[in-house]
Amino acid sequence: MDTIVAATEPDQAELRLWLRLLTCTSLIEREVRARMRREFDMTLPRFDVLAQLDRAADGLSMGELSDRLMVSAGNITGLIDRLAQEGLVARGSRPDDRRTVHVRLTDKGKQAFDQMTPTHHGWIADMLAGLDRTDRKALYDLLGRLKTSISGDA
């Protein structure tokens, strides 16, 4: 019976899985964006840039930021423009390649990030609190496999 049903009406389990994945991401993103705005007057893209810069000891080039945040290079230009204007990051040049623009956190940027990040972590932890450690591990592993799958391994 199953096969007959599957033949006449295509099973859309994959689509439902994708939509559910998208829903979860959107829900979290929306919540984080709203809180980020309310509590820190900060946007999510800007925060993400600060987080990447904080994680990299010596700053990053525009291209590295573009890769890590998975957004276009033109987008990074605009984000860094605004962050630099607020004094949270600073552009610099690299002597060995004058095409490259090097970006680093300013003291003010580092301070701002250090103030926001524990709260941000708390929001995430809260939203994931409904899953126990086992579920979180299982989900993490499955998403790892999904990541491989997306890039086209088969």
Add this chain to the structure above:
Amino acid sequence: MDTIVAATEPDQAELRLWLRLLTCTSLIEREVRARMRREFDMTLPRFDVLAQLDRAADGLSMGELSDRLMVSAGNITGLIDRLAQEGLVARGSRPDDRRTVHVRLTDKGKQAFDQMTPTHHGWIADMLAGLDRTDRKALYDLLGRLKTSISGDA
């Protein structure tokens, strides 16, 4: 030993899980957007609107679209403006409530959607092909639990 490490350096497993979720979603979204553009000269938000309208037998109001796509009402206004201009959807009024704007697929819109959706489904299926049925089911269930968790059940 574990506890000592955990005490001095906060465990960021939740953060890593969230980032991995975001990565998977971004990878799929980026791929689908690019193909949608190349093969159908269509954007993802517009396609999502068409998909919602196709699924609803009698069309939807602007507000219902806003809810289902989880985007702001103002955003829907702009999307429908553009889709209407292309002749893929039509605005209508509802006699019982003159505030409400009713939107439905035109024949042209229905045709366009029917042409795109099998291909779209194929892209998704391909990207998920690295997971077997068991994994997909497990992932689907875990995401269901995550969805509940995000909304704040605990």
Add this chain to the structure above:
DNA sequence: AGCAGAAGCTTTAGACTTAAAGCATCTCGA
């Protein structure tokens, strides 16, 4: 009846995003 507030949509200002074109610089092979 009629008014206060709610509900549904649009408008506005500003930020984010992309693709594509453009500019400067670098690399590498002839």
Add this chain to the structure above:
DNA sequence: TCGAGATGCTTTAAGTCTAAAGCTTCTGCT
């Protein structure tokens, strides 16, 4: 050496998105 192509970033045009304010219409209460 020198020029073609690659690389790194910025600019541009257009679409997407949000929050907040504004407009119209409806609902419910007095």
